[in-house]
Amino acid sequence: xxxxxxxxxxxxxxxxxxxxxxxxxxxxxxxxxxxxxxxxxxxxxxxxxxxxxxxxxxxxxxxxxxxxxxxxxxxxxxxxxxxxxxxxxxxxxxxxxxxxxxxxxxxxxxxxxxxxxxxxxxxxxxxxxxxxxxxxxxxxxxxxxxxxxxxxxxxxxxxxxxxxxxxxxxxxxxxxxxxxxxxxxxxxxxxxxxxxxxxxxxxxxxxx
Numbered sequence: 001x002x003x004x005x006x007x008x009x010x011x012x013x014x015x016x017x018x019x020x021x022x023x024x025x026x027x028x029x030x031x032x033x034x035x036x037x038x039x040x041x042x043x044x045x046x047x048x049x050x051x052x053x054x055x056x057x058x059x060x061x062x063x064x065x066x067x068x069x070x071x072x073x074x075x076x077x078x079x080x081x082x083x084x085x086x087x088x089x090x091x092x093x094x095x096x097x098x099x100x101x102x103x104x105x106x107x108x109x110x111x112x113x114x115x116x117x118x119x120x121x122x123x124x125x126x127x128x129x130x131x132x133x134x135x136x137x138x139x140x141x142x143x144x145x146x147x148x149x150x151x152x153x154x155x156x157x158x159x160x161x162x163x164x165x166x167x168x169x170x171x172x173x174x175x176x177x178x179x180x181x182x183x184x185x186x187x188x189x190x191x192x193x194x195x196x197x198x199x200x201x202x203x204x205x206x207x208x
Contacts, residue, residue, distance in 0.1 A: 023154075026052055033059050047083040047131050049082040059155055060136065061088045061148025065127070087126045087137055088151040092182035093161030093174065094122025096146070111137050122160045123151070158182065 014200045020028070027033065035056040040049035043142065066081035074081060088105070096104075104124055108116035113128040129137055141147055151157055162170075162176040 006126060021088050023055065025061075026055060026119065030056055039130060041164045046080060048080065049131070053151070058153030059087075059150060061090060061151030062086070063088075063152055067128075084127070085131060085134055087129060087134070087141075087148050088119075088157075088180065089124045089126075089141065090147055090149055090151045090158060091123040092159045093178035094163070095161075097144075100144045100146055103140055103146070107137055107140045122163075123158055 030052075033056050035053045037053045037057060037060075038052060040053045043049075048054075048064060049186040057064065062082060063084055063086040066083050070082055104116055104126075107115060108126055111129050112126040115127055117125040117127060119125060126137060138148065159178045159182040161174045
């Protein structure tokens with residue numbers, strides 16, 4: 001592609017961006033979903049992150065939340081909401097090793113108010129995590145080869161697998177396919193056949 005063709009292609013691409021919704025435009029201008037997340041995590045004056053980064057963090061498996069039980073009380077006292085974060089583990093087929101389970105238990109006791117939630121989508125969630133502790137949680141997961149990538153937002157979120165005990169001899173094959181699909185969606189380069197899926201699509205590999 002010569003210089004003129006490159007300019008034309010860029011102009012065409014920009015014209016497409018003009019027709020995108022606000023969320024898609026945000027993603028395009030976010031420096032590969034980085035935004036200003038790193039700076040927001042370092043800011044000590046608030047327990048929250050800026051609005052755009054709240055959306056971008058979902059692609060990294062993190063949700064900003066606040067304690068609803070004390071929301072009104074804090075509003076009356078003119079305090080910001082009691083912000084915390086939820087981290088959702090990307091866990092294809094819901095399978096993890098004993099060592100990974102022990103690490104999740106450790107992280108939950110240390111950073112998540114001694115709570116660890118098992119979801120109906122075959123994964124775990126750590127709630128009530130302070131902003132200052134997010135790096136430690138993510139690093140702890142990485143230490144045992146777990147991550148939160150693409151576990152929230154309009155993303156693949158997770159790939160489930162059949163757990164029918166009558167078909168346990170096939171479970172290893174089913175789990176391997178679920179992991180392969182999850183890794184492909186999380187790591188593949190831009191591919192419209194994946195990125196154009198509607199928000200919230202779930203994948204399931206069944207042995208039936």
